Amino acid sequence: MVRKRGTSMWMNPGGKPEPGESAAECxxxxxxxxxxxxxxxxxxxxxxxxxxxxxxxxxxxVVADVFDWPTAIPADVQPTAEIEETRWATPDDLGDDTLAPLFVDHIAPALAGRGYLGLE
Structure with a gap:
């Protein structure tokens, strides 16, 4: 999860595609x-x-094409650009009202369906 400078909400990394860029490339x-x-x-x-x-x-x-990266990544990811902080989300965090609705309502259930987050 990332939190952009000057904001309080945690969300997944992302943004708008450049002209001619596919959703995956974006x-x-x-x-x-x-x-x-x-x-x-x-x-x-x-x-x-x-x-x-x-x-x-x-x-x-927000309308988002969402992707999974099913390969391990470093646990200590460092923020760059406009990102102030990073953190990992756990099932215990799902009631946190600072998590983006996109994550809570759609991404977490989709990941749970793939066997992530320890949810069913």
């Missing part, structure tokens, strides 16, 4: 920009397209 670029991690686009697994209230923009809806 995801890999945003992870590189925000977390300094290099992901191979071919290794990304699409979880789906989801919409939810925008975490930091009241009255707006």
């Amino acid at each position: 995801a890999a670029r945003e992870v590189a920009e925000e977390l300094g991690l290099s992901l191979d686009v071919e290794g990304l697994v699409r979880l789906g397209e989801f919409s939810a209230p925008a975490a930091n923009e009241k009255g707006f809806t």
Whole structure:
């Protein structure tokens, strides 16, 4: 999870695609920009397209193509660009009202369906 500077909500890394960029290419670029991690686009697994209230923009809806990276990544990911902090989410965090609705309502259940988060 990431928290952007000047905000209180935690969300997944991400952003808007550049012209001509696929959703997977956008995801890999945003992870590189925000977390300094290099992901191979071919290794990304699409979880789906989801919409939810925008975490930091009241009255707006975010529509996101969400991907899983099913390979281990470093536990101590360092924030870059506009990211202030990073953290890992656990099942105990799902009641935290600072987690983005997109994560709580859609991403966590999709990950649970893949056997992650220790949820069923």
